[in-house]
Amino acid sequence: MLRFENVGMRYGIGPEILRDISFSLPPGSFHFLTGSSGAGKTTLLKLMYLALRPTRGLVHLFDKDISLTPRDDLPALRRRIGVVFQDFRLIDHLTAVENVALPLRVNGGRHAEIDSHVRELLSWVGLGDRLDARPSTLSGGQQQRIAIARAVINRPRLLLADEPTGNVDDHIAVRLMHLFEELNRAGTTVVIATHNHALIEEFGHPVLQLDNGELAVRRNIQAPAVSPGTGKT
Amino acid sequence: MMLGHRADLPFDRDQSTRFLPWIVALMVFLGALMFAGAMVVSDTIDSWDSTLTGRMTVQVPKDSATDAATGTLVTLLSATPGVTAVRPVPANEARALLVPWLGEEVLDSGLPIPALIDVELAAGARLDASLLTARLSQSVPGTTVDDHRVWLSALINLGRAIEILAFIILGLIASSAIVAVIFTTRSGLAVHAAIIELLHQMGAHDTYIAGQFQIQAMKLSLRGGIAGTAAAAIVLLAFAWVGRGIDAAFLPPVTLTIAEWITLLIVPAGAVAIAMFTARVTVMRALTRMP
Ligand SMILES: Nc1ncnc2c1ncn2[C@@H]1O[C@H](COP(=O)(O)OP(=O)(O)O)[C@@H](O)[C@H]1O
Ligand SMILES: [Mg+2]
Numbered sequence: 128m129l130r131f132e133n134v135g136m137r138y139g140i141g142p143e144i145l146r147d148i149s150f151s152l153p154p155g156s157f158h159f160l161t162g163s164s165g166a167g168k169t170t171l172l173k174l175m176y177l178a179l180r181p182t183r184g185l186v187h188l189f190d191k192d193i194s195l196t197p198r199d200d201l202p203a204l205r206r207r208i209g210v211v212f213q214d215f216r217l218i219d220h221l222t223a224v225e226n227v228a229l230p231l232r233v234n235g236g237r238h239a240e241i242d243s244h245v246r247e248l249l250s251w252v253g254l255g256d257r258l259d260a261r262p263s264t265l266s267g268g269q270q271q272r273i274a275i276a277r278a279v280i281n282r283p284r285l286l287l288a289d290e291p292t293g294n295v296d297d298h299i300a301v302r303l304m305h306l307f308e309e310l311n312r313a314g315t316t317v318v319i320a321t322h323n324h325a326l327i328e329e330f331g332h333p334v335l336q337l338d339n340g341e342l343a344v345r346r347n348i349q350a351p352a353v354s355p356g357t358g359k360t
Numbered sequence: 361m362m363l364g365h366r367a368d369l370p371f372d373r374d375q376s377t378r379f380l381p382w383i384v385a386l387m388v389f390l391g392a393l394m395f396a397g398a399m400v401v402s403d404t405i406d407s408w409d410s411t412l413t414g415r416m417t418v419q420v421p422k423d424s425a426t427d428a429a430t431g432t433l434v435t436l437l438s439a440t441p442g443v444t445a446v447r448p449v450p451a452n453e454a455r456a457l458l459v460p461w462l463g464e465e466v467l468d469s470g471l472p473i474p475a476l477i478d479v480e481l482a483a484g485a486r487l488d489a490s491l492l493t494a495r496l497s498q499s500v501p502g503t504t505v506d507d508h509r510v511w512l513s514a515l516i517n518l519g520r521a522i523e524i525l526a527f528i529i530l531g532l533i534a535s536s537a538i539v540a541v542i543f544t545t546r547s548g549l550a551v552h553a554a555i556i557e558l559l560h561q562m563g564a565h566d567t568y569i570a571g572q573f574q575i576q577a578m579k580l581s582l583r584g585g586i587a588g589t590a591a592a593a594i595v596l597l598a599f600a601w602v603g604r605g606i607d608a609a610f611l612p613p614v615t616l617t618i619a620e621w622i623t624l625l626i627v628p629a630g631a632v633a634i635a636m637f638t639a640r641v642t643v644m645r646a647l648t649r650m651p
Binding site for chain 1: 368370554555557558559560561562563564565568648651
């Protein structure tokens, strides 16, 4: 699904942010990505969602060596990746529904189908009463849920989320995690960058840990989350 | 819901796009006037060309211009191969031609006005004016033949030069339009960089993004093109109205045929095409820099 081989990354002539990163994510896996602030989590995700090219090393995505893939073939790969950006990146002149519908439009979807599908998903993330609101009139947590809905609307094969639960209450964070898990059960490979150790322990997925530009993969200390009182049903 | 009808990019919030219709309007206005001017010059040259080729004028000095001499020349000319008609110009007709140039007083003061003989040639026939002059002046001394060539070719050269100049200026106007569109598009790219990056990330092809800029360029330039064409049409109609009383001998009519009015639409259509194409190329080039 996704494989990095000795990937190194530096911005311009700056220091190497990521060094010798090698790992592989099997299809249908679910990982957390952690590391202190500035450790390079966002940079690593950008390499995964093809917004950056590595300064060295190989990135294989969907069984393709990205450095050998013609530029014209990249949009098709990107359409199979859902991204939740750390800063949401909602378009302010579009309503919540229109923002979430954007990936479907880019994909050339039919309007009527798009519309009902989008409304359903927004209701599911608890925004059923703010469908036609502009992002700027919504709270940070509400914007985050729009961003998540937009990332998953296309049923991506790979979902990458950059601190997607940073701005929401705990019970909503758990609800969003359930959304990711449901998507994961349907076959989507998921990587969630987060600081929230409680969440990591509660859900118990394996962890990619960034430290000093190097990556370690470890199994979660806790057993997968079935502990009582988490609200999981 | 109007999902399909709203552009992803909020162009209506750009300051930079406000000027483009004005710039295009000004350029289309100037371009249409240039183009109309070139067409009028070209029409005029054609009309001179067709009235003057196939004609020669024989001049007989007043002293030699007896009826007998004129008769001899008419006989000689009629027998010349290629000549289809020979007509001595009556004295009052010749005088009428000169009045606007010299005035009644000068003509009444006894100016020696030569006798004129109009010669019409068969289509495509060419007679050498100097050879003919030599032959005719043997019979009637002092006779000269004017085939209007010198005068006409000078005018035609002037006319062609004006036409070429008009097209060079049109070219310059088009280049300025291209530069204006490039700058507007670039600033649009900068203003909307975040959204463009987002669309790119969602797997939008470059053509999808370029298409939005292209449609925006079309809207803006169409608005300017219509305004510029309307303004140019008003000016041209005003010229035609002001010039309607002027004798056609002095000034060619500043009017366009229906076909030429339609041809004039090339200017706004060209402006829109240039704007769309330039916007597309500019965006496509900028996007290739994204991974
Ligand atoms: N566009 C950029 N240009 C230069 N340096 C950058 C850029 N983005 C991030 N960095 C640097 O890379 C390092 C890792 O940043 P980032 O990947 O955002 O970390 P994290 O998401 O873990 O907080 C930081 O030191 C940051 O300053
Ligand atoms: Mg980050």
